[in-house]
Amino acid sequence: MVEPSAFAAAVNDSPTPEAPQRFAFNGTGGEYFRIWIVNLLLSIVTLGIYSAWAKVRRTRYFYGSTNVAGASFEYHGNAVAILKGRIVAVALIALYNVAFSISDLAGFLMVIAAMLVSPWLIWKSLQFKLFNTSYRGIRFGFRGSMKQSYIAYLLWPLVSLITLFLAAPLAHQRMKKFQHEESRFGTTHFSFHGTVGRFYLAYLLVFVIWLIGVVAISVTLGGALFATIAAETSSAGQLAILVFVMALYLWMFLLFPIFATLIQNLIWNNTQLGRHRFTSNMKWTRMTFIVITNIIGVICTLGLFLPFATIRAMKYRIESMTLIPEDSLDHFIAAEQEQVSATGEGMADLLDFDLSL
Template sequence: MEQFLESAPAVAESAPSGPQRIKFHASGSEYFRIWIVNLLLTIATLGIYSAWAKVRRNQYMYSCTELAGASFEYHGKPIPILKGRIIALLLFGGYNLAFQFSPLAGVIMMLLMAAVMPWLVWNSLKFRLFYTSYRGIRFGFDGTLKSAYFHFLLLPILYVVSLMLALPFVHQRIKRFQHTESRYGAHHFSFDAGVGSFYKRYAIVVGLAIAGGVLCAFLGGVLTALIGKSGVLVAIGIGYVGLLLLVPVFLNMMQNLIWNHTGLGPHRFASEMKWTAVAWISLTNIVAIVCTLGLFMPFAVVRWQRYHLESISLLPEGGLDDFMAGADDGVSATGVGATDMMDFDLSI
């Protein structure tokens, strides 16, 4: 799941009344100081400090995320994360070297990676939720390893065999698995978005891409007739901008679909993300990062996190104090270290 929305437990004194919108108190300048120190120390230690950097970053981001008068807390420790990243480095390094020896060795290593990956993702889900708490109560993930192999190995094979036609189906099944097996204390989340709603969103994006391609082809013909061959380049440039705008459209539709169909006991969630705002934040962040040679990165992260989180609200049915902590299961950090190295996004 999404580490339950990304983020020193403070106990709310009364039951919340009405929708409770998430508040994000981080500032770009504060996070810049954390980010630059993390970056310099990670470089100076040849990547070893990256595990400590991750803990510092998460502790700050979680503590700045407030819901119904209380903030989240991150409890992850750097040493287990570092061990996981070392194992991941050896695994992925062996994968890259295998193809240099022989194609057969490469294929064998690729099959090994496919066999190990569901375990890594499963461990990552357990780690991220177990080391997150809200109001002193931990989150957890109860999905079995067998189910993880079904969702993260067999279903992706179906996606490949179907020539991507099963992608919305696979996406829906994975999100249902992640959400329904996640819990807050002893209470599980629920997820009731159907497969058809996923196919509808994917169809909209594909339709927009096709319509944009036809429009750019027509525009290219018109511009070529008016200004010559350079008109084709102008049309191609417009096409690339259009494709770039499809990303925020997809992110907007997926976040709203997923969180508007997620519940926790009697409580529900709502997401009101607007694609125009996502597009504006994404484009201006990219321009600012390029113009500052990357120094705007922490400010861009805070801008995106603030809009992403503050678009989500909790719709409570009664008080929140009835949620009791469930059993705390110990988990390994190997999975979270490995998936971080591969930049997995488990939220969408």
């Protein structure tokens, strides 16, 4: 599915200077279902080879359906480059499985190797995705170095692991800061102002909500569970345990839309393109409703509702975003086109890689 960072750098043809420009998504479930079903069938028939071309079709549809200020985005990804990334991914997975079948030591060494190569793969993937995205003929780009990628995607995750994930919000903030501040639209760079403290507050809020839910479930179902176990009825006790565990699992799952909402709002409310700001006003209640009804729809239709579920979630996430121009963006567009035409783009041969996991 298309991440929001691919759309966030929109600039517009605003009829009124400084007027907020809300993102719009005009894709429909019916249209995407036809793309999805053809992609699925051809991928199965070709044993997965067509999946690279399927991704290009899917991404072009999502980008072309995303509009801001009367214009949509374009995707220029090459399916052959994506297929290379998928071959690398499959090879890594195969080597991982083979290594563990040989010995635990070989498996451990393979895990280390995968950790060492992952930041490079992520770096190339970010270059590929942004270079192959454009708006009104102007391409996005990514200037981050490989060294910065290893710091963001290897060093900080290791710090998080060593601290038993107490540093997870810090690692998350550093990753997003790297990803956003090293991205550009034409010759204008993004900036990111989300602080570590705000990330910790978001994580803390989710933890408090999770704890309240666990306590409520334990109080509500725990008494019945212990009473059933004390009655020494094995079948009833097993059922009570199952209900209790399922309730905890369901509560954990329902936390995801809450966390996703908080993080999207935090990230895009602290991102700028030059002097132009972005806002995101997602509501966790609405996102939770979409997630729950999507799951019900997918289960009841044996998976056929999946394209419609994807469109519903994507539409809400994109249309929750707004571009707040600092001044007239007509001049901004014209300036970008002139500067990009003057400097050219000489890195195309370095960017034809996509991890595509």
